Amino acid sequence: MKLQDHELLKEQCRIGDSWCGTPSLEVTNPATGSVIAKVPYLGAAETKQAIEAAEAALPAWRGMLAKDRAAILRRWYELQMSHQEDLAAIMTAEQGKPLSEARGEVAYAASFTELFAEEAKRVYGEIIPTPKAGARVLVERQPIGVVGAITPWNFPLAMITRKVSPALAAGCTVVCKPAEDTPLSALALMELAIRAGVPPGVFNIVTGDPKAIGGELTSNPTVRMITFTGSTEVGKLLMRQSASTVKKMGLELGGNAPLIVFDDADLERAVAGALASKFRNMGQTCVCANRILVQDGIFDRFADRLAEEVEQFKLGDGTEEGVDQGPLINEAGLEKVEAHVADAVDKGAKIKTGGKRATLGGTFFEPTVLTGATTEMLLANEETFGPVAALFRFTEEEEAIRIANDTPYGLAAYFFTRDLARAFRVSEALECGIVGVNEGLTSSEMVPFGGVKESGIGREGSHHGIDEFVEMKYILMGGLES
Numbered sequence: 001m002k003l004q005d006h007e008l009l010k011e012q013c014r015i016g017d018s019w020c021g022t023p024s025l026e027v028t029n030p031a032t033g034s035v036i037a038k039v040p041y042l043g044a045a046e047t048k049q050a051i052e053a054a055e056a057a058l059p060a061w062r063g064m065l066a067k068d069r070a071a072i073l074r075r076w077y078e079l080q081m082s083h084q085e086d087l088a089a090i091m092t093a094e095q096g097k098p099l100s101e102a103r104g105e106v107a108y109a110a111s112f113t114e115l116f117a118e119e120a121k122r123v124y125g126e127i128i129p130t131p132k133a134g135a136r137v138l139v140e141r142q143p144i145g146v147v148g149a150i151t152p153w154n155f156p157l158a159m160i161t162r163k164v165s166p167a168l169a170a171g172c173t174v175v176c177k178p179a180e181d182t183p184l185s186a187l188a189l190m191e192l193a194i195r196a197g198v199p200p201g202v203f204n205i206v207t208g209d210p211k212a213i214g215g216e217l218t219s220n221p222t223v224r225m226i227t228f229t230g231s232t233e234v235g236k237l238l239m240r241q242s243a244s245t246v247k248k249m250g251l252e253l254g255g256n257a258p259l260i261v262f263d264d265a266d267l268e269r270a271v272a273g274a275l276a277s278k279f280r281n282m283g284q285t286c287v288c289a290n291r292i293l294v295q296d297g298i299f300d301r302f303a304d305r306l307a308e309e310v311e312q313f314k315l316g317d318g319t320e321e322g323v324d325q326g327p328l329i330n331e332a333g334l335e336k337v338e339a340h341v342a343d344a345v346d347k348g349a350k351i352k353t354g355g356k357r358a359t360l361g362g363t364f365f366e367p368t369v370l371t372g373a374t375t376e377m378l379l380a381n382e383e384t385f386g387p388v389a390a391l392f393r394f395t396e397e398e399e400a401i402r403i404a405n406d407t408p409y410g411l412a413a414y415f416f417t418r419d420l421a422r423a424f425r426v427s428e429a430l431e432c433g434i435v436g437v438n439e440g441l442t443s444s445e446m447v448p449f450g451g452v453k454e455s456g457i458g459r460e461g462s463h464h465g466i467d468e469f470v471e472m473k474y475i476l477m478g479g480l481e482s
Ligand SMILES: NC(=O)C1=CN([C@@H]2O[C@H](COP(=O)(O)OP(=O)(O)OC[C@H]3O[C@@H](n4cnc5c(N)ncnc54)[C@H](O)[C@@H]3O)[C@@H](O)[C@H]2O)C=CC1
Pocket: 150, 151, 152, 153, 154, 177, 178, 179, 180, 210, 211, 213, 214, 215, 229, 230, 231, 232, 234, 235, 237, 252, 253, 254, 255, 285, 286, 336, 383, 384, 385
């Protein structure tokens, strides 16, 4: 990868005031299979050191004036934006998303740091009318303390800043384990945090053995909160492991988003929304439309238009001009997509376009549209996490809502209609945390992102996002009789 600032390509972890660890874990470019860097493969001992560094840094950081923490976060935001090209180049090289999407993610990630630089100055308390004479009740919101963060590969920057920015803003300190597929983005972000003035030990990054690092983060009593984005399976494991020290949990887990197209929808708007939701990041987001339910009257027109647009996609290396679909993150991800398509076809689905590994080889998969999908198929019950638009036919609104809600997940849902009453009725009936009405993209730093059921606990982003990282304490101050 070509960088203007070569100092951003880091191959060591950050613990306290040191870059440390011997690079050994290979980081590969999913578009070419080439090794682009190595990072340390660390474990429990180094994680313990990082937790101790975070604990040592906590008193001074939480004791700093909120406006001074805010100024440091603001500088971090400005540095992310002024290094947007390099951060995007690193992301495309290790994650595969097209440069245009990577630039977008850099801005998206930086927007969380920008927002929480502002919110750092608004962690307000309150005074409650006293329940007894001669007393006062004061409520303080204090930083929860040392936070463990474990983040995924699909948004290598944004899922870190969406956690670390509010944590630091609240006065917490953090030990972060990025995904083994995409550590370089995290380490570049760390370099910029140092340049912004984040003091040693306030933000630490440990790369390596997920089980060992996660085991230490979830069992060490100094860590008071675990914040995780990733699969529901791992989220449940982290919950179990954290129970022994009763940690607060912030979990952004898997989804199985329905996207419903009603007969009265604006067809072109529904097609655009489905393309945006389904094929963003090659379908590798937890809010991607995973099941597309289309009412009988509009089904054929929608299926034809969607396939027409999907066939316009340019598949290739994300650094190439005009490419809008890159490779999947790894062979395991590709095999999951392949298995979902094969299972669907075995159970009667028809391939309208795509449907197999691309001739480009590697982990490239043809953007795909299937018709005839049914609820018996794997892709109806599991997150495909790939570029496969599975179309399900339905007749009545109640049937669509029942199908949409018939899943252990509840993160995002989308639907397209021009009927205002239906917009409210269906929005309120869907069991999820995020609803897009006539919109396929709903994420931003300004919204309280999160799910219900097995899609997670808590909300990230918006002014609510900082609440995850504070504890409320009330003080009954007596002896004030005049
Ligand atoms: N909700 C979301 O945004 C995401 C959902 N997923 C879902 O998860 C599936 C598998 O993708 P993966 O990347 O394998 O997700 P994953 O949940 O295995 O990995 C996410 C993070 O958890 C870490 N991790 C894995 N096992 C761990 C353990 N035992 N202890 C501590 N940390 C651990 C990984 O190193 C990574 O940093 C995807 O197909 C998708 O369905 C994956 C990534 C993001």
